[in-house]
Amino acid sequence: MSEDSHPFERFLRDGMMPHIWCEGCGNGIILNCFVRALKDIEIDVNKVVVVSGIGCIGRLSGYTNTDSYHTTHGRAIAFATGAKLANPELKTVVISGDGDLFAIGGNHFIHAARRNVDIQVICANNFNYGMTGGQYGPTTPLKAWTTTTPYGNIEHPFNLVHLAAASGAVYVARWTTLHVRRLTESIKKVLQKEGFSFIEVITPCPEIYGRRNKMATGIEMMNWFKTAAEIRNASDPAEAEISPEKIVVGEFIDAEKPTYDHLLREMMKQVQERIRGEK
Amino acid sequence: MPLRLWRKPLDSEKIKIPEGEVHVLKDRCKGCGFCIEFCPKEVLEQSEEFNIKGVHPPQVKEETVCILCSFCEAVCPDFAIFSVKKDCKGGC
């Protein structure tokens, strides 16, 4: 099978393949679903901006053949907000990790959601800080083993979809990297939607997290997703638990609300007209 | 229905299911095994050969079984496998 080229070659930056992600890492699947979504909706890739933070998933912006920002730890959303306000015609997508978005970047997240800034956030949740060796983070499950919780984690993790919904996001969904078709559909939906959208993707980190928690290979982690996943569309995100027995996935919220920049530009227009009127 | 269905249907020859052809970009493969594990028709198996990274990339076990669902293409983290419609020219 010579000189075959993968159908998605044109969405991947030249010379960057193969990527640095481990064998069995789910980040590659997120990248796969993302470019598939770009291809399916036939969007002009020149109008897409990918912003990522620090972490393994942070390398993603370097692999997509789009204009990309690889930003400082936790500030991806801040950058994305700026980019969007400067050029509202660009579809600004933030793809980052659980630690980056919700630990150091937590404050940016909740306020961007509150303001309904028109950015699409995809969070690769692998339950730890993978790139730096496997420390525990805000989404590490209770009692899990990481390098900084050698006797088991004593902290309760965030329910990310609950947090996003409570902060006011207009689209909230959770999928795993096994549910590639539904994940692609969700990404397609948010790329064509206005408002702060959040997709949590449960992704396997076998080398760093899985290995220390009795799931040493990507296949074992993906099989956990298979047996534990329960699809509950339109259910209450507050009850969307993640446990060894059950991972509740689905599209929880899909609503409409005026976006931050829409309201901003409207206000600007009104004020300018008032000033003109007074002159 | 109590009559267990045991006959070969009369139109079984006429039904044509499109077949898929699986292409593997061997040197990209990191050997995660997702394509082999989750293929619904069990088309793939691990090959004996080594690629440039020292892992065993997948190979097609059974040519005619692939139905072109393209799940392998969708779930591969490394863009190392994809499927196309087999060009039959009356021969499949």
Add this chain to the structure above:
Amino acid sequence: MTETPTQYPDSEPSDGIRIGVYVCHCGLNIAGSVDCEEVAKFAAALPHVVIAKDNRYTCSDQGQELIKQDIKEHKLNRLVVASCSPRLHEPTFRRTCEEAGLNKYLFEMANIREHCSWVHLHEKGKATEKAKDLVRMAVAKATLLEPQEENVVPILRKTLVIGGGVAGIQAALDLADTGYKVYLVEKEPSIGGRMAQIDKTFPTMDCSICILAPKMSDTGRHPNIELLTNSEVEDVKGYIGNFKVQVLKKPRFVADECTACGDCSKECPVTTPNEFDIGLATRRAIYTPFAQAVPSTYIIDRDLCLNKENVITCDKCLKACEREAIDFEMKPETVELEVGTIVVATGADVYDPASLVEYGYKKFPNVITSLEFERLINAGGPSGGHLLRPSDMKIPKSVAFIQCVGSRSEKDGHLYCSNVCCMNTIKDSLLIKEHWPETRIYVFYVDIRAYGKGFEDLFKRAKKDGVLFIRGLPAEIIEDRKTNNLWLIGENTLQKELYKINPEMVILSIGIEPRQDSDVIQRLLTLSRTSDGFFMEAHPKLRPVDTPTGGVFLAGCAESPKDIKDSVTQASAASARAGILMAQGKVTVEAITPRLLAEKCQVCGLCARVCPYNAIAVDKETKRVDLIEAACAGCGTCGAECPFEALTMRHFTDEQILAQIEAATEQDADKKIVAFCCNWCSYAGADFAGVSRMQYPTNVRIIRTMCSGRVAPKFIEHTFARGVGAILVSGCHLGDCHYLNANYQTQKRIEKLWKKMERLGLDKNRLQLAWFTAAEGEKFASKIKEMQSIVDSVTLDEIEKSKVIVKRTAR
């Protein structure tokens, strides 16, 4: 016409019980062998009897007027008529009472005709003595009768039809057109049932689906019909007029937006043999059962679909559907329906001839069943209407039909005749002749049953067209391996010679069987089955679509094998019967149901366990016992079972029965037989013996209860304590009890009593248990004769001994 006054006198009037007794001559029917005047004089002397008369025809208008006048004039508050069987005229005289202002439950009859004058034609003296005894018993009971009010149960004007075949469709349409709301529950994804699979119907050779499809779409569109397909009935609670039904709606995974365009099916990579075409054609994992399916929405067979366990690996149908109607997340839904009546039209299955090894079905490809034939010859079927041999897809030049496969057989299949196969074969042979006139057709039969309208004509046509009818089923089918032709070997019983016929194809006319999964429906609705496995109707002649359970009706092949015309007829009948209940909006319950004496009840739950209708709800935690009157049929088994005497069976109370026992055994008890007979079978059997004028000894005294289950052990003990010669307890045959299974309790109790009698050293032959049908008058008469010899052989010593022992050990 006299108006019915609404005031009823008190049960304990200030001037005491005032009974009027009327002894009927019935022309010479009674007067011929009973001295009615003497009986009337005797009656006048009984306690509480105010007036006693004898007249020629008490049931006539004049007779009734006389009674009504007397009631007013003499202020009678109880009435006894000694004449024919209460099964005949109890309703007549009850109406007389009501017209005279007397509660109809204050009336009692003594049967001195069927049980006395007619069976003792030549013993006037003894017959008269017996008549006196019977009147004494009736007066004793009448003294204790109380006025009763009948309860009225409201009926919801909604129906549930279980099963969407032609019977279910017809019943649903009839009821919906009448104006009632109908829920039609069908297990398969589409309605239509067997009729949708058939090609042409006999005798008119109409195209089956062409006449069914308009009905199907009417059903789908009707504003009063709610169609629940791909659904099953899971639970039924309640009683006539108020059923609560739980239905499980299984998910289709395709939403109603589906336009049945079929684009998804073309893309689906999974193929499997198609159930509708009996495996002769393929379908995909996403499919519609047949082209005219109602509803037309497609359905995904998740067992075959590649998308398992929530992961969508193959998304071809999703991509192909322009209406985005496919939803893999659909979940099963349970709905609760409240209905007043239920029509059971669950249909039938067909016999699988694979067990008949000699016919080679499944071994020889060219041996097919009649159902497979229907699909092959159907223009919309797997072979486009060409009758093809499965082995080489060629049209056969000769075919043979074998009748009665799986029917009318003691060893293979079933004993009954499946009704439709003869005409089906005749129709099939005409169809073959129509398309391929040169085909040689043999029909191997035992009898040709062409009983219906137009059937004989069709049979004649087939014979005229050259179809050969040979009387004698083949013993064996052998295949010619090279050609896949078949050899049929058997005896032509009319010519008395062996035959060896070589057709290219054989069609087995398979029989109709009861549905295997109808056990669930049977249990939920407390239905019974007849010996052939189909559901039992309330009465085979007079109530052919009712079931013994009130408010539940039968239609179609669920009741017995039948053709389309009879299924439709029965369906319309069932909807009319259901309509009667719902039109009235209420039903009155006969006042023979129990009442609970809460202060005596220990909440032991024994009553609930023996009730055949689940009409008693016992909650041991809250110590509540609820009598669900509308579900109760009044058999009395609960009353007989209760160890604490906490249940009073109205109109058949313990006291009333004991009073009858005492009256019967007042004189010469040692020479008498006291017989407890159930209203439906054994009492009717005794009546039949009378109607047939069968003669038997005069010493039997019959006490009527609604069911033999009413007979409590203490009645029998009391009767023995009174010094009776012998006792007979009789009821319906086991399995045929009018109250489903109450007579099994009778059997248990009698067996226990026999053991007790043996232990106490009593002759257990003096207690007899017998089962009669209403037609077994002869058997009843011989039983009494048999018991006469037992009474003759019992010594006075034995009787005295038993009196003492029983009195000592009785509860």
